[in-house]
Amino acid sequence: MYKILVTRNIPGNYIEKIENMEIEVFSGNGNMRDWLLSNIGSADGILITLNEKIDKELIDHGKKLKVISTYSVGYDHIDVEYAKSKGIIVTNTPEVLTDATADLIFGLMIAAARNIVSGNDLIHKNDWKAGWNPTFMLGSEIHGKTLGIIGMGRIGKAIARRASGFDMKIIYYSRHRHDVDADFASIDELLQQSDFVIIALDLNADTFHFMDYQKISKMKKTAFLINGTRGKIVNEKDLVRALNEKIIEGAALDVFEDEPVDNTNPILSFSNVVVTPHLGSATYETRDKMAETAVTNLVNVLNGKDPLYKL
Known part of the structure; x- marks a missing residue:
């Protein structure tokens, strides 16, 4: 037996x-x-x-x-x-987890761009005092913006399908070209042109700390970095440095270099970073x-x- x-x-x-x-x-x-x-x-x-x-x-x-x-x-x-x-x-x-993970990653992008988490916290903390205001908690639109997907495997393709419904311009970087409704770009072109950069890579020796300070520095100052695949693909120390220097507008992370995240992790100190506890596949x-x-x-x-x- x-x-x-x-x-x-x-x-x-x-x-x-x-x-x-x-x-x-x-x-x-x-x-x-x-x-x-x-x-x-x-x-x-x-x-x-x-x-x-x-x-x-x-x-x-x-x-x-x-x-x-x-x-x-x-x-x-x-x-x-x-x-x-x-x-x-x-x-x-x-x-089996492709669509659930793509849903969450796309949700993280929207949450980061539209201040959904900080807005929720504001109300729960009873800090919404002034009511509606023309310049109150302004965020970034998703519709019509440029989405850069790093990695065009199952999850990358699922994200691209969702982005098409928002009329986004989709560009991607991958080791190989794919037959998808998106434009292939070099990594530098992707980082320089994208309003949202989504990581959709597997973790291996080549992708460990793939997103470092040098690459983040090439992103637009108004851009957001989103990672919902593997935490060690992003060098968190470099991301913290970039956020401190206001090199990018913000970030959204479902995965981290070390999990669970310690409450002393400096990434938690930024109000323009949306975080979730590795929920990519977390549906019934x-x-x-x-x-x-x-x-x-x-x-x-x-x-x-x-x-x-x-x-």
Whole structure:
């Protein structure tokens, strides 16, 4: 009988539906990594989330390991190539969270441009004293502006589809040209021309700190930077410097270099920065579909079938 380790409870009852396999779910007591190190040696498969770092040490302990199924689209928390060298199949959950993430990213852009969060806070704090005023809390329009998308994968394309409904001029930068209703641009052209710059990249060695001070400095002073994919793509220290120097108008972030965000993080001191706690895929429908996909990937491999998605 195959043994499966599950690091966290996931939505739905898909774990309970697994038949003829021994399942052990982390109880929440003690240290997660210690638990993995102690138990992975007897496991044939593991179902993890993006919070668990599966490195060479853990993989070497997994003498029987056949499959690593991650409940995420990102996989930078796994040493994928080392796992493959050991004959271990690594799977993820792409596609199912594309639209939910694109929705949130587009919402962040609107919220940042139109002072939605600061306006909400103003009312809740009972600080709205003067009523309507012609120059009160003016923001930037979205309609007709230029949107620059860095990365034109699934999420980038979904964002572009949403932007077309706002009659935005869409330009993009990517390693490869794509057949999309948007104009390809160099990274410098994109940064210099865009009113909104949205990051839609995967995190890897090439994209780590891709958005640094040098690149941010090329943006318009009236532009906004939006990141809802992976936190380490943006050098937060450089972003803080740029905001202090008023190089750009503002930013919106759903992801951060270190999560959860410490309340001493200087990014939280800016009223022109909208922040949310990694909510990209956080809808009932999407998280449920991710659970179904992650479990199906895992079970398929152990049953000698192809997973839905394989890295």
